[in-house]
Amino acid sequence: MLNSADLQLFLAILREGNMVAAGRRAGIDHSTVARRLTALEQALDARLFERSPRGVTPTPAAFxxxxxxxxxxxELLAASASVAARDSAVEGVVRLAxxxxxxxxxxAPHVERLHLRHPALTLELATESRSTSLSKREADIAVMLTMPPRGRLIARKLTDYRLGLYASRDYVAQHGxxxxxxxxxxxxxISYIEELAGFPEMIAxxxxxxxxxxxxxxxxxxxQQAAVAAGxxxxxxxxxxxxxDDRLVQLLPQDVEVWRSYWIVMHADIQRLPRVRATVDFLDEMMGMxxxxx
Structure with a gap:
């Protein structure tokens, strides 16, 4: 008989691409993952993944x-959010990408403020240049440089910000x-490696x-900032x-500035969870400050 826990484990394997990482996400060891996957395949009478030393490959049955x-x-997340919304306790883990x-x-410089307010809440900060997939549950909340594609996502602009030309004081003294x-x-x-920039907006x-x-x-x-500061x-x-950074000076500030925006995005299923609401409130407060x- 199918159960939701095994289906969630199946999704973790599908998203991670290997059973070790899926087990880490689920908090179980590799052998338990393999045993539960085999039991799920037997219950479905279908092979879901082809195993190899390099990981697993989904079969048509998996898709x-x-x-x-x-x-x-x-549905499980929505049920959890609906019940949790009746409880004001802010606890658990929120992953922010x-x-x-x-x-x-x-x-990071202000996260202690969130901890003092909600000691039972753990914030996981995943800083990456690529776009994180909320639909694959890689994070609970994402702050992105662009509006996400349409789907069961809630998105709004968090703030605008500026990019400017900077050089070190030593560089200016030497080169003018x-x-x-x-x-x-x-x-x-100094600039980004274009093919490794997860968002085109990074390259200004x-x-x-x-x-x-x-x-x-x-x-x-x-x-890049460290290299500029080093001259x-x-x-x-x-x-x-x-x-x-006192080592740096802005160049042509009245003539050369580029504006960008940060967008806050989350899955519709979890937006009412107290821990998610508390994290969003923290981010809004930080942006105001x-x-x-x-």
């Missing part, structure tokens, strides 16, 4: 089962500050200076982070 399992998962700069400079946009072409620059330098001479690239915004060149950096820096 046929997936939408049914996801509907059951959604966001970009490195947002997580490092806007969330550019006097206008035309003067930028004699300088060297091309918008203001196509064909710039790039001396260093990184998939990390923090690494490697000029970078298009987040004003809310670079503006707090940081408005001047953004």
């Amino acid at each position: 046929a089962l997936q939408p049914h399992a996801e509907r059951i998962e959604s 966001t970009t490195e700069m947002f997580g490092t400079y806007l969330v 500050a550019p006097v206008d946009r035309g003067d930028l072409h004699r300088h060297r620059f 330098l091309d918008q203001i200076l196509p064909g710039a001479a790039i001396a260093f690239r990184s998939s990390s915004g923090a690494a 490697m060149g000029i970078g298009m950096l987040h004003v809310f982070a670079a503006g707090q 940081m408005r001047g820096r953004l």
